[in-house]
Amino acid sequence: MNKLSENWLSEGWMDFEYKKYLLLAYLKHVDDQFKEVKLYPPLADLIYHYEKLKAFESGKSMLKSSFPKRLDGISMENLSLSYKEKVQDEDWVTELQSIVEYAIPQIKHQIEEGKAIYEIIERGIAIEPVGITPIYQREGYALLTFEKCRDIFIYRYTVSIFHHSGDVLRGIAMQFVEKIRQSLVNTFQRIKLDLAKRYSDLPNPSAWRIHSENQVPFEESFIPISKRLLLKTINA
DSSP: OOOOOTTTTTSSOOOHHHHHHHHHHHHHHHHHHHHTTOOTTHHHHHHHHHHHHHHHHHHHHHHHHHSOEEEEEEETTTTEEEEEESSOOOHHHHHHHHHHHHHHHHHHHHHHHHHHHHHHHHHTEEEEESSSOOSOOSEEEEEEEETTOOEEEEEEEEEEEEEETTEEEEEEEEEEEEEEEOOSSSOHHHHHHHHHHHOTTOSSOEEEEEEESSOOOIIIIIHHHHHHHHHHHHHO
């Protein structure tokens, strides 16, 4: 199973074994992707499902705590009262809770595997400015390269700033421009100057070289990790 439905918990049979089968089939696919060092979109999907399950677990606990209770007994030894819930879970709710309790550690374990791979890749990536960095850095170019490879993948990036619940958040988008070959004449500085001449809306662009010493899947790992590194570097 390549993808786990957004509503996999509520869709289909409310049966523990059936849901376990769906989950394990999906996690098997994710594990196969991770073995090929392909992090995205599987890692982002895992985090989404994990956060949704945790929110359900927390919400159910809050809901149960609001149910009315009746006095069930008195402990003279501890000088305390014990209460019993008046509302008991329906069978399907109990089954759902069992599925959630099983799924959370399974997904968390897979997330940790993905994070470990992410950190290994990130340690092998270096980022450095090309030439003098201008004050305005919300737009510019990223030059992506691999060790022992003369190809240079040029992307134009844009940093967006938006507000959510009082917080200032930043996102980054990268658009492919072209692929060229590095040479003694075609240096990174020269490439930056040529880009400034060709695209007059950025006459003094910010440009960064992002270099990976390891050969990793380009779309599934190198680009998404490069975007996060670039955004972190610009924000710093």
